[in-house]
Amino acid sequence: MSQTLIRNATIVAMDKVHGARPFTGDILIDGASIKAIGAALTAEPDTKIIDGRGKLVMPGLVNSHTHSSETFYRGRYERMPLEIWLLYAYPLLMNDPVGERLLYLRSLLLAMESLRNGVTTFCDDFFDPPRHDLDRLSTVFRAYDDAGIRANVSSAVMNIHTLDALPFAREVMPDDLKALLDFGPPITANAYMDYCRSAFASLHGKSSRLNFMIAPSAPQRCAPDLMLACMDLAVEKGVPFHTHILETKTQAVTGPLLYGKTLIAYMHDLGLLRRNTTIAHSVWVSDDDMRMMGEAGVSVAHNAISNLKLGAGIAPVRRLLDAGVTIGLGTDGVSSNDTSRIFDVMRVAGLVHSAAGPDYDQWLRAEEVLTMATIGGARTAMLEHVTGSLEVGKAADLLILNLRTYPFLPLNDVAKHLVYAENGSSVEMVMVAGRVVMQDGRLTTVDEEAIFDELAELMPAYLAEHAELERRNKAFEPTMAEIHRRSTEMDIGLNRYHG
Known part of the structure; x- marks a missing residue:
């Protein structure tokens, strides 16, 4: 197998020894993995040498939570809380699924x-x-294999009717609209388990970079037997049980009204807070919620930008960390974020928590944010043994950045530059499993111009069709607006969960 030696680079390893502290050294890559890290390393005669002087080498970033189904809706929505936005990005009244070619291109x-x-x-x-x-x-x-990225991929499931998953829905929705929501019989736990086992057998691990994960959408959207079956299989296969909990005030109201307890307490009582549990959002959590989460060893994917755009709030990240919860960073889908850049999320996460209160000792440090974007994110994906840090034996998933660029001049503190100044423009090379997938501003695995040309041809008709779908679903907006209003005005002690 071929070797690559990066010499005399500034290295941010994000390992247990160095953390975010940079050091100068060499990295020897043998095939797909890191063989050695040190000074003055030697290599075989035919080894490819990369001069690392003036370069920064760091682990590849981990996006802990995204939705590929939103990729075509960038720049389409604003000024919508989640419950209204969902009507358009995930319509109640649906057309046929996107065709196979567009599904491939979207991914x-x-x-x-x-x-x-x-x-x-x-x-x-x-x-x-x-x-x-x-x-x-x-x-x-196949799309992710062709691109060369590492990914956990789910097929998200829900089997509780929308009217039963939202507080006030049956009360405020007009009967004529209720009549339109005939989705047929919901999927059973057994049927979904059969599907998941087929996915594990045919897709999981067939490429060393690609895994199947299990994603019950949310506790209020999935019956208990379905969630319990999902957790059992996730533990059996060693993959995340990836779900959404307490993103909005409406969801915070949902737990007490539907279950007589917070959604986290509901999960706890079902035995669904485990090491495998990865929670997207976790904005409206109480101190008791966070204590249970920390004791169980769960992870949270913090979607700082999406939560702001949808008006969901600011997750109590400092208190989650203090409780022992692992934090990764997610973009969420590009419809609620408008970018898939984790560099953007790092900057917002590093800044927004300074507005959470006047005690500046509690504000996040750049090193903590960088940890969330790398090894913390790998832990949320249950891939910390594979990626997220530069260590011998781990996959060679790494970035090489040019330090002679505006974001790094003059060079002061590397972690602070990465969090507050860099936006991805300094990245010169990206390597996944030892394979160079981006170099000098161009992807090596995909003909970008050909893909852009095809999308330019196909998108007008697709977006026109989606606009008609938006028009049909707009009839539900007054109902969702009323649910949002009632939830935000309810005073059941939830304000103490927030911030």
């Missing part, structure tokens, strides 16, 4: 943008209603 485009901007691993909470189709899931896997 590929997300992987392309991610790799160009230093994301070498992401967790795609792929949602493809109205059914679970192994051939369509394999199309997503």
Whole structure:
């Protein structure tokens, strides 16, 4: 197998020894993995040598939570809380699923943008209603394999009717609209388990970079037997149980009204807070919630930009960390973020928590944010033994950045530059599993111009069709607006959960 030696580079390893403290050294890559890190390393005669002087080498970034199904809706929505936004990005009244070619291109485009901007691993909470189709899931896997990215991919599931998953819904929705929401019989736990086992057998691990993960959408959207079956299989296979909990005030109201307790307490009582549990958002959590989460060893994917754009709030990240919760960073989908750049999320996460209170000792440090974007994110994906830090034996998932660029001049503190100044523009090379997938501003695995040309041809008709779908679903907006209003005005002690 071929070797690559990066010599005399500034290294930010994010390992247990160095953390975010930079040091100068060499990295020897043998095939897909890191063979040695040190000074004056030797290599075989035919080893490719990369001069690391003036370069920064760091682990590839991990996007802990995204949705490829939103990739075509960038720049389309604003000024909508989640419950209204969902009507348009995830319509109640649906057309036929996007065709196979567009499904492939949609997935590929997300992987392309991610790799160009230093994301070498992401967790795609792929949602493809109205059914679970192994051939369509394999199309997503094929796109990610072609791009060269590392990914956990789900086929997100729910089996509780929308009217029963939202507080006040049956009360405030007009009967004529209720009549339109006939989704047929919900999927059973056994049927979903059969599907998941087929996905594990045919797709999981067939490429060393690509895994299947299990993603029950949210506790209020999934019956208990389905969630319990999902957890059992996640533990058996050693993959994340990836779900959404307490993103909005409406969801904070949902727990007490539907279950008589917070959604985290509901999960706890079902035995669903485990090491495998990765929670997207975790904005409206109480101190008791956080204590249970920390004791169980759960992870949180913090979606700082998406939570702001949808008006969901600011997750109590400092208190989550203090409680022992692992934190990774996620973009969420590009419709609620408008970018797949984790560099953007790092900057916002590093800044927004300074507005959470006057005690500046509690504000996040750059090193903590960088940890969330690398090894913390790998832990949320249950891939910390594979990626997230530069260590001997781990996969060679790494970035090489040029330090002679505006974000690093003059060079002061590397971690602070990466969090507050860099936006991905300094990334010169991206390597995944020892393979160079981006170099000198160009992807090596995909013909970007050809993909852009094809999308330019196909998008007008697709977006026109989606605009008609938006028009049909707009009828539900007054109902969702009323649910949002009632939830935000309820005073059941939830304000103490926030901030």
